Amino acid sequence: MSSVAGHSTAPRGRSDHRPQRWWFASTAIPLIVATIGPLSHVLSIASLVSPWRITLPDGGRGLDDLGVGIADPQWEIISNIISLICGLAGNVLLLLNFVGRVRYIIALPLAILCWVLSSVILIAIELAMYIYVPPEPPAQIYSQGFWHAVLASCFYFFGSVLLMINMLGYFRGYYSQRFDLDDDQRTLILQTMMFFFWLAGGAGIFCALEGFTYADALYYADVSVLTIGFGDFAPKTEGGRGFLFIFQLLGIVFLGLVISSISRFAASIGADNIIRKHQLHAREATVGRAVSNESELRSRLGLPQKSNKNAAAAAAAAADSERRRSSLAKYGRFEFIGRTVTFREYKPQNGSASSGGKERNTRRASTSGEEKRKQRRQKLLLLPEEKDRFEAMRQIQDDTRRWKQYWALAAALLAFFVLWCFGALVFMLTEARSLDLKYFDALYFCWVALLTIGYGDISPRSNLGKPFFIVWSLLAVPIVTVLIQEMFSTVVTAFNLGTFIFADWTIMPRKGVVDDFLAAHPSIRDFLTRWQQRKRITRGFTGPNPADPSQKLNGNSTSLSTREGITPAPRVAKSEGNNHPPISVPAEKAPVEADTEQALARQLAIAIKSVAHDLRCSPPRRYSFEEWAQFTKLIRFSRPTAHSEDEKAEDGEEEEEDLVEWDWIGDNSPMLADIAEAEWVLDRLCESLARYMQRLQEVR
Structure with a gap:
């Protein structure tokens, strides 16, 4: 059995849980086909019940709306019925596979x-009509029914091609044959079917009540349910107006459900297959560049390792950053x-080696483009401490979140x-005879339709423009909705934040805004502190007046920044976006306790209570490195392999503080979990509590 990139190319069974590839073919394609299938059926029904040719008044100079239908041949109607049955059968088979x-x-x-048969039959009917019974211009033209058939055949063929791509991935062994649909995906399929059923059924009722042709009734139902309302069609009878109440109300509900499901589906696909891949590449790039000591630095750069004649001297040299830099300076800058x-490696001039100090000041000889590309220029990340790796992962998370937005x-x-632009081009061409639209006018019309304004000064009038508008508008609604949501999460949120900041500094000043600003910008705070110090040195220091009791320091020293009104940044670690106290300290003052097992058990209970409260935070709380270190201690102290204090004293063993059992930027990092950090921590703390209680029972 052959394999490609570690994956079998043979078809996989129903219970195969190997990783999937071709995520678009395995997940998105079946759902896309299941949603466009009902649209194809609606278009096919419109083509079946409508004549394919019409006669225009005034010898072809009249509008398309005033045309009179010409009876179709019997073979065309029978073939159209067979095509519709094949399309419905294909959709039913697809749904039966979804439910197993x-x-x-x-x-x-x-x-x-x-679906191939349905598409081929419609295309064959269209060609036969064009060859044997075409409309006789200029008095006769194709009707909306003909163009509905053309669009239906395109959708059937497009759906069959997508399913072929899906089967190709299955036969290549990229995914199993079972579709495990989640609730959102099942809901999307059902709601789409309900929406198109309601749209087609409502068009039939309006056709009976108002006397519209079915094609015009379908166009009217689409314009109504999308709340565009051009005004070219309106109900005239009491029955039509009364049914509009029910049709519009339920239609908007069905449409909102479909749009919501599509938005969630698009967001889940993006999060699972685009955002995660971006974060994975960022982590791989960070891991590939990370070094923690001089030995790794030399190994990454391909430099010779430092001789270790004296271990103590080597350890001292590694701790001294300046000495480390000077020891490597002879290789490059x-x-x-x-x-x-x-790192930029020194290149000897004219191929001769020279000392490091001379190479630094020697002008490099001109090299060819290939030699310049081979020139070593490495960018590495120095992450010597555990906290550095934690902060690097936080930076990856923040960059990924901004990139995602x-x-x-x-x-x-x-x-x-x-x-917008493609629709304007199509409408400019389809409405050339009826409205003689320019491209700018078509852009204006599409803009008014996309934003559901519907002035009514321009509306589709041609037999091709109306069917195309139905398809175009139904595709436009979810796209515009997703655009509005993304703009709200980025542009609108940034605008609101800027408005709040402007109000805090101007018309509605907030208490402590200067202190918060200086705490968030330590460089500005340090500059102001140095400036105040230089200012006081220039004018001279003045001590407190002994006669003024308000200026007595009572033995306590007051910092210069406090006297000058500059509040230094607090040193207590806080998690981002929250003002909670550290987890290891309860809200009330707690006595200082040693890290005995009983003390850690009490801290564990306090931590569980605090983290359970954090589950209600919005946005989800993110903990600082110090809080994670405390969590790690509380999680690890109850492990079955943990030594007691007496055993540690006898064996001379001591657990290293802030030691974690995962790599912050590795695949096992808790910051990569699908759940919030508070939920992840709470699960581990509860497991630690359960182990501690089990140990107490065993002792008893």
Whole structure:
């Protein structure tokens, strides 16, 4: 059996739990097909009940709306019925596979066959009508029914191609044959079917009550349920107006449910397959660049290891940063910016070696482009401490969150502009005879329709424009909704934050805003502190007046920053976005206790209570490194392998503080869990409490 990248290329069974590949083909394609299938059926029904040719008044100079239908041949109607039956059968087989009633290997080939037949039959009818009974211009043209058939055949063919891609991935062994649909995916399929059933059924009722043709009734129902309301069609009878109450109310409910399900589905796909991959690449890049000591630094750069003649001297040299830099200076130039270490290797001039000091001042000879590309220029991350790796992971999380927001906004904007500009182009061409639209006018019309304004000064009038508008508008609604949601989470949120900041500093000043600003910007705080010190040195220091009791220090020294009104940043570690006290300290003052087992058990109970409270925080709370260190101590103290205090004293063993059993930027990092940090910590603390209680029972 052959394999590709570690995955078998043979078909996989129903109970195969190996990792999936081709996530779009395995997950997105079946749901896309299940949602566009009902739309194809609605279009096919419209093509069946409508004549495919009409006669225009005034010898072809009249509007398309005033055309009179021409009876279709009997073979066209029968073939159209067969096509609709095949399309419905394919959709039913797909649904039966989703619910596990029919096996994948049986249901999907039959569904593909049915949809291909449906598409082929419609295309054959269209070609036969064009060859044998075409409309006679200029008095006769194709009706909306014909163009509904064209769109239906396209959707059937598109769905069958997507299912073929899905089967290709299955035969290559990229995923199993079972679709484990979650609740959101099942809901999306059911709500889409209900919406299109309601749309098609409502069009039939309006057709009977108002005397519209079914094609016009379908267009009217679509415009009504999307709340566009161009005004070119309106109910005239009491029955039509009364049914509009029910139709509009339930239609908006069904539409809202479909849009909500599509938004959740798109967000879940993005989070599982795009955002996670971006975070994975960022972590891999960080791990690939991270070094914790000089030995790793030399190994990464391909430099010779330092001779270890004296272990004590080597340890002292490793602890001294300046000596470490000077020992490596003979190989190249190092630049330290924060945690980033950039190394540029010295290149001897004219191929001759020279001393490190001379190479630093020697001008490099001109090299070819290939030699420049081979020139070593490494950028590494110096992460010597556990806290450094924790902060690096926090930085990855923050960068990923910002990237997620702006990536989603950019994708929604791109989809919106493509839909807007492409739709304007199509409407400019389809309405050329009826309205003689320019492209700018078409852009204006699409903008009014996308935002559901519906002035009514421009509306589709042609037999091709109305069917295309139905499909275009139904695709536009979820795209516009997702765009609005992404704009709210990025642009609107940033605007609100800027408004609050402006109000805090101007018309509605908030107490402590200066202190918070200086605490968040330590560089500005340090600059102001130094400036105040220079100012006092310039004008001279003045001691307290002994005669003034209010200026007595009572033996306590007051810092310069406090006297000058500059409050230093607090040193108590806080988690981001919350003002809770550290977990190891309860809200009330607690006595200082040694880290005995009984003391840690009491701290464990306090921590469980505090973390349970954090579960209600919105946004979810993120803990600082110091809090994680305390959590780790409380989780580990009850382990079965933990030594007692007497055993530690006898064996001379002592657990290292802040030691964790995971790598903060590794695959087992708790910061990569699908649940909130508070929930993850609470689970581990409860497990620790259970182990402690079990130990007490064993002792008794």
